[in-house]
Amino acid sequence: MHKIAIFEGGMKVAVIGASGYVGAELIALLCQHKKMSICDLVVSEGSDSAGKLFSTLHPKYLGICDITLQAFSVEWFNAAVNKLDAVFFATPHEFSAEWAHAFADAGVKVFDLSGGFRLKNSEDYPKYYGFTHQHLSALAKAQYGLAEWHSHDIAHSQIIAVPGCYPTASLLSLKPITSNNLHSEHSLIVVNGISGVSGAGRKASLATSFNEVSLTAYNILQHRHQPEISQEAHAQVIFNPHLAPYKRGLLATVTLQLKKNVTKANVDQAFVDAYAASPLVRLVGTWPKIDNVAYTPFADLHWQYDEQKKVVVISCAIDNLLKGAASQAIQCANISLGLASHYGLLPSNLKHSNVIDGVNV
Numbered sequence: 001m002h003k004i005a006i007f008e009g010g011m012k013v014a015v016i017g018a019s020g021y022v023g024a025e026l027i028a029l030l031c032q033h034k035k036m037s038i039c040d041l042v043v044s045e046g047s048d049s050a051g052k053l054f055s056t057l058h059p060k061y062l063g064i065c066d067i068t069l070q071a072f073s074v075e076w077f078n079a080a081v082n083k084l085d086a087v088f089f090a091t092p093h094e095f096s097a098e099w100a101h102a103f104a105d106a107g108v109k110v111f112d113l114s115g116g117f118r119l120k121n122s123e124d125y126p127k128y129y130g131f132t133h134q135h136l137s138a139l140a141k142a143q144y145g146l147a148e149w150h151s152h153d154i155a156h157s158q159i160i161a162v163p164g165c166y167p168t169a170s171l172l173s174l175k176p177i178t179s180n181n182l183h184s185e186h187s188l189i190v191v192n193g194i195s196g197v198s199g200a201g202r203k204a205s206l207a208t209s210f211n212e213v214s215l216t217a218y219n220i221l222q223h224r225h226q227p228e229i230s231q232e233a234h235a236q237v238i239f240n241p242h243l244a245p246y247k248r249g250l251l252a253t254v255t256l257q258l259k260k261n262v263t264k265a266n267v268d269q270a271f272v273d274a275y276a277a278s279p280l281v282r283l284v285g286t287w288p289k290i291d292n293v294a295y296t297p298f299a300d301l302h303w304q305y306d307e308q309k310k311v312v313v314i315s316c317a318i319d320n321l322l323k324g325a326a327s328q329a330i331q332c333a334n335i336s337l338g339l340a341s342h343y344g345l346l347p348s349n350l351k352h353s354n355v356i357d358g359v360n361v
């Protein structure tokens, strides 16, 4: 039986990858969560950060999280696995692909924020991730954790593949259309994504250093999020990622052609139906802006449909480290605990209102 079914006094968790950008955001959210408690914060085996306080590395959290970072080792795994209810991997993809199954086999629920379990076709791992996946039965059982769309699977499976940042914004835009089969089967589906530099992680690299960063496309026709978006949209997409010179936030703008008989009312209804019960997805009255969602768990969505040309353009803004990673992982954990997915992420008095054509719906 999954330990997840019998949590008492909250879920006891470890975060592996605690020194990184995503790990830090996740830890901040866990610190304020009333139904989860942090047991261990873990970094890589040879990490310079091992033995330091989390708050020494990220001084913003001084007095909020002064837990010592531990180095990952087999000894740590053996000692920790029996006391944990859940583990969050905010590590490189290959590391979680190698270790997640060991936790899952011991009944520990895994929330993997890397891409180690997102792709169903194992042959895509060497092609897009540069390694061969060694744990195919764990890969087959893992469920994709797009929180607004897969709550049943998230609650019932042992390994949750938390979506990537670009796929989160792209799929929140696309799925109301593709899941209702409103798109033309001949449509070219183009996703243009723009991410801030924190999307590349904390490790220094020339490409993301201050003097080098300038708005540019990158990894065109070969980015690992192309198969992920296509798989989950059930439609082949062309994905154009861009790096932009700011810290936080991501915008995905999707263009596709709809079937001849689809009306504006059909399109509006598809979005309202998809997100009426999802307070973290806001249907906003104008084109979304990064600044309105940065440092928040929201996804802001807006679309326009040209009924003559049958072309719809949808744009979605998120914070890449929150809705694109850490806060979505918390949503998945909340769902696993039987809580509302936005538990601990929003003020309890939030009024959920969506706007279409200037009217609250």
Ligand SMILES: NC(=O)C1=CN([C@@H]2O[C@H](COP(=O)(O)OP(=O)(O)OC[C@H]3O[C@@H](n4cnc5c(N)ncnc54)[C@H](OP(=O)(O)O)[C@@H]3O)[C@@H](O)[C@H]2O)C=CC1
Pocket: 016, 017, 018, 019, 020, 021, 022, 023, 042, 043, 044, 045, 046, 047, 048, 049, 050, 072, 089, 090, 091, 092, 093, 095, 113, 114, 115, 163, 164, 165, 198, 199, 200, 201, 202, 203, 320, 321, 324, 325
């Ligand atoms: N940045 C983003 O916007 C998003 C990132 N992600 C994914 O989340 C994961 C973390 O990303 P991010 O925080 O940006 O990356 P960072 O480079 O900032 O952090 C990576 C973390 O992983 C740890 N780590 C590195 N190698 C190992 C290893 N062999 N064993 C255990 N831990 C290891 C690092 O520890 P140390 O350096 O101390 O050794 C560090 O804590 C990645 O898989 C990324 O693709 C997902 C969505 C959005």
Ligand SMILES: CC(=O)N[C@@H](CCC(=O)OP(=O)(O)O)C(=O)O
Pocket: 113, 114, 115, 163, 164, 165, 166, 195, 196, 197, 198, 199, 200, 201, 224, 241, 243
């Ligand atoms: C700006 C930048 O470099 N972004 C990263 C995406 C970060 C991310 O989301 O990684 P996941 O694959 O875990 O989702 C990239 O393009 O590789």
